[in-house]
Amino acid sequence: MDFAEPAHWAALRREAEAFAAAHVAESMIVEELETGDGVNRPLMLALGERGWIAPSWPVEEGGAGLDRMESAIVTDAIRRAGGPTIGYGTTLLPANAVRAMGTPELKRAILPGVARGETLICLGYTEPEGGSDVFQCTTRSVRDGDEWVINGQKMFTTFGHLADYCFLLTRSDPASRGPRGLTMFLVPMDTPGIDRQPVRTMGYERTNIVFYTDVRVSEFYRVGDVDGGLHVMRAALEAEQNIAPAARTPPLFRAACGWAEHTLAADGTRMIDGPNVRERLARLAIDAEVTELLGLRAAYFEELGAKPGPHAALFGPETYVVWSAEIVDMVGPEALVAWDDAEAVAGGAFEFHYRSAVASTIYGGSSEVLRSIIAETHLGLPRSRPKAS
Amino acid sequence: MNLGLTDDQRSVRELFAEMFANESTPERVRAAEPLGFDRALWDVVIATGALGVGISERAGGGGAGLLELALIAEEVGRRLAPIPLAETTAAARLLDAVGSDDGRDDVRDDVIAGLLAGALDGSRIVSLAPHRAPLGEQLLPDGAIADVVLALDGDTLVACERPAAVVAVRNLGSLPLARWTEPSAFTPIASGPEAVRAYDRAVDDVRVLRAAMLLGLAREAVEIGAAYARERRAFGIPIGTYQAVAHPLADALVNVDGGELLVWKTCWALDEEQPSGPALASMAIVFAQRSAWHAAQHSLHLHGGYGFTVEYDIQLYYRRAKAWGTVFTDPARELHVLADRRFGPALRPGVPDAPALAESSR
Numbered sequence: 184m185d186f187a188e189p190a191h192w193a194a195l196r197r198e199a200e201a202f203a204a205a206h207v208a209e210s211m212i213v214e215e216l217e218t219g220d221g222v223n224r225p226l227m228l229a230l231g232e233r234g235w236i237a238p239s240w241p242v243e244e245g246g247a248g249l250d251r252m253e254s255a256i257v258t259d260a261i262r263r264a265g266g267p268t269i270g271y272g273t274t275l276l277p278a279n280a281v282r283a284m285g286t287p288e289l290k291r292a293i294l295p296g297v298a299r300g301e302t303l304i305c306l307g308y309t310e311p312e313g314g315s316d317v318f319q320c321t322t323r324s325v326r327d328g329d330e331w332v333i334n335g336q337k338m339f340t341t342f343g344h345l346a347d348y349c350f351l352l353t354r355s356d357p358a359s360r361g362p363r364g365l366t367m368f369l370v371p372m373d374t375p376g377i378d379r380q381p382v383r384t385m386g387y388e389r390t391n392i393v394f395y396t397d398v399r400v401s402e403f404y405r406v407g408d409v410d411g412g413l414h415v416m417r418a419a420l421e422a423e424q425n426i427a428p429a430a431r432t433p434p435l436f437r438a439a440c441g442w443a444e445h446t447l448a449a450d451g452t453r454m455i456d457g458p459n460v461r462e463r464l465a466r467l468a469i470d471a472e473v474t475e476l477l478g479l480r481a482a483y484f485e486e487l488g489a490k491p492g493p494h495a496a497l498f499g500p501e502t503y504v505v506w507s508a509e510i511v512d513m514v515g516p517e518a519l520v521a522w523d524d525a526e527a528v529a530g531g532a533f534e535f536h537y538r539s540a541v542a543s544t545i546y547g548g549s550s551e552v553l554r555s556i557i558a559e560t561h562l563g564l565p566r567s568r569p570k571a572s
Numbered sequence: 573m574n575l576g577l578t579d580d581q582r583s584v585r586e587l588f589a590e591m592f593a594n595e596s597t598p599e600r601v602r603a604a605e606p607l608g609f610d611r612a613l614w615d616v617v618i619a620t621g622a623l624g625v626g627i628s629e630r631a632g633g634g635g636a637g638l639l640e641l642a643l644i645a646e647e648v649g650r651r652l653a654p655i656p657l658a659e660t661t662a663a664a665r666l667l668d669a670v671g672s673d674d675g676r677d678d679v680r681d682d683v684i685a686g687l688l689a690g691a692l693d694g695s696r697i698v699s700l701a702p703h704r705a706p707l708g709e710q711l712l713p714d715g716a717i718a719d720v721v722l723a724l725d726g727d728t729l730v731a732c733e734r735p736a737a738v739v740a741v742r743n744l745g746s747l748p749l750a751r752w753t754e755p756s757a758f759t760p761i762a763s764g765p766e767a768v769r770a771y772d773r774a775v776d777d778v779r780v781l782r783a784a785m786l787l788g789l790a791r792e793a794v795e796i797g798a799a800y801a802r803e804r805r806a807f808g809i810p811i812g813t814y815q816a817v818a819h820p821l822a823d824a825l826v827n828v829d830g831g832e833l834l835v836w837k838t839c840w841a842l843d844e845e846q847p848s849g850p851a852l853a854s855m856a857i858v859f860a861q862r863s864a865w866h867a868a869q870h871s872l873h874l875h876g877g878y879g880f881t882v883e884y885d886i887q888l889y890y891r892r893a894k895a896w897g898t899v900f901t902d903p904a905r906e907l908h909v910l911a912d913r914r915f916g917p918a919l920r921p922g923v924p925d926a927p928a929l930a931e932s933s934r
Binding site for chain 2: 440444458462465468477479480555558561567
């Protein structure tokens with residue numbers, strides 16, 4: 184048991200912070216708030232040059248050969264600086280699935296571009312009629328010679344308007360229901376028949392509805408076995424559930440501390456010297472600490488090849504959403520001012536967090552799905568969701 | 573960075589897990605009520621040398637750190653072992669810290685060495701008063717069974733001998749609580765800023781050990797609840813199938829796993845004298861108090877009316893889930909201690925800095 188950071192972590196953090204200072208400009212942060220794309224191509228290319236898009240991949244595959252905890256240091260530095268990480272961070276989930284289960288030809292075609300920061304892959308799981316119940320998929324894929332013809336509709340395809348590929352879940356066996364009879368594809372997004380409709384969110388994000396009409400995809404782009412999509416999806420979902428990229432309780436804590444230390448009350452004392460603020464921030468400090476520890480635990484377990492369970496992905500967002508609301512009360516009316524108004528405090532952070540946090544408890548299938556996973560796999564409780572027959 | 577236990581630490585945990593599973597059965601826990609002290613179990617624990625694990629080798633201890641003690645405390649918590657672990661362990665370490673063999677004050681050194689030897693061999697129970705108030709004004713955690721209580725009087729650390737008449741106070745957690753109202757003979761054993769620092773450090777040991785006990789309690793409460801939810805049926809299916817039953821148990825388990833890491837990090841930080849150590853100790857006890865109550869409350873609740881009856885073990889956990897923390901502190905007050913440690917002392921008045929005195933609270 185040793186919580187001391189190895190000496191080289193500090194150097195790596197400094198390096199990543201220097202990189203972020205050089206590449207994440209104020210204008211990039213404003214652009215992200217305005218577009219909500221979650222993507223900045225020049226930043227991705229610069230990261231790719233260092234092997235920092237996929238830092239845990241070996242150097243010969245375009246990564247930086249870092250372990251999970253070192254990788255988290257790099258990504259965290261970019262996120263702290265305010266750089267958009269959703270695009271390339273999400274890309275890694277399907278990229279890792281391809282790396283594990285794709286054909287050698289597909290790997291050669293896709294993975295080097297991902298590592299260089301040239302290739303974006305969005306997720307095509309969710310459908311209008313099935314959110315958390317992802318295997319209720321109705322998007323059809325029909326084989327036609329060396330090609331597949333895809334018809335259907337996907338919901339919440341974030342950065343789908345910018346992505347090069349979509350990691351698409353389809354039903355290849357029309358007689359099947361539930362998790363069987365599914366097949367995964369990496370669909371090139373410039374294929375004819377793909378139509379994207381923007382969906383704006385209250386959290387300053389843009390996402391998309393994507394329609395697939397007679398979209399023809401080469402057999403080359405199939406990932407995993409025909410009707411074996413469950414196997415591929417399970418690995419990709421588990422990867423998503425074991426990380427907690429949306430757990431922003433610690434940055435919220437830092438922002439709230441910064442406000443409390445630098446804001447004066449009417450009597451001239453600092454807000455941090457008032458009992459209400461102190462008690463609240465002390466409680467938040469605990470949840471931020473536990474969030475960080477569970478994140479560290481997830482990276483540590485992953486590095487050992489063990490399964491940490493979705494603890495971090497549950498605790499982080501659940502505390503984040505509660506604190507995003509409570510801190511607005513603590514800061515008061517000024518917390519309500521949006522980032523682009525001159526009266527905004529902390530750059531509008533508290534207004535932003537309140538808007539943004541509610542989405543974080545939906546990632547990975549929703550907190551309810553994560554709790555069911557814990558109840559079933561760690562406590563031996565019966566499955567609560569009906570099985571598809 | 574290494575979040576794994578060493579082989580030695582794993583052995584400590586396994587040894588005590590097995591011992592308490594055998595020696596601190598629910599029957600034994602019940603038999604020790606209401607006093608909350610099982611002398612035979614205490615003798616077994618003393619014989620293992622548990623109290624000396626965190627004592628320096630110079631003083632005849634095992635030379636291990638706080639983490640090993642926290643692992644033992646967690647197992648105590650899981651089985652509700654009716655022994656006085658937290659304050660006695662902290663007291664022994666305090667004696668170790670203020671004792672020296674520099675020969676400058678032989679009489680005082682002999683007193684300390686004698687107290688420590690008696691504590692480690694089990695001939696006397698040496699406990700700690702966790703608050704800086706006169707002994708008569710606090711319900712001492714081990715007051716009904718302790719032979720000696722270490723307390724801070726001004727900037728002097730004193731060893732107080734048990735007065736003649738001490739009456740155990742019947743209480744929610746079946747803890748050996750008592751007030752030492754009669755004056756007791758006392759011996760000063762250290763004084764000055766170093767004595768105060770050592771005492772504060774001992775109180776941080778109490779925070780960590782009580783946190784570990786509470787988390788061990790919470791872990792077992794979750795286990796008991798899950799076992800019942802797998803078996804008990806309502807509306808034709810096991811109640812664990814219902815998410816309203818299962819999901820709070822999942823949250824409770826996440827809290828226990830997160831809290832355990834928090835305790836472990838605190839042990840590391842205090843042992844390594846990291847500046848973050850005291851703040852982490854406050855975080856650990858607050859988080860553990862909250863987590864233990866939620867775990868025990870939900871687990872009891874899902875037993876329905878049965879959980880409310882004395883025959884079911886979960887009520888043993890529910891009562892202690894509150895008592896083990898409250899006997900040390902109110903978590904809302906502890907948050908202000910945490911704030912002082914994390915953000916610096918408050919510059920604005922308005923928050924009391926000591927627990928209510930006994931007389932004024934009646």
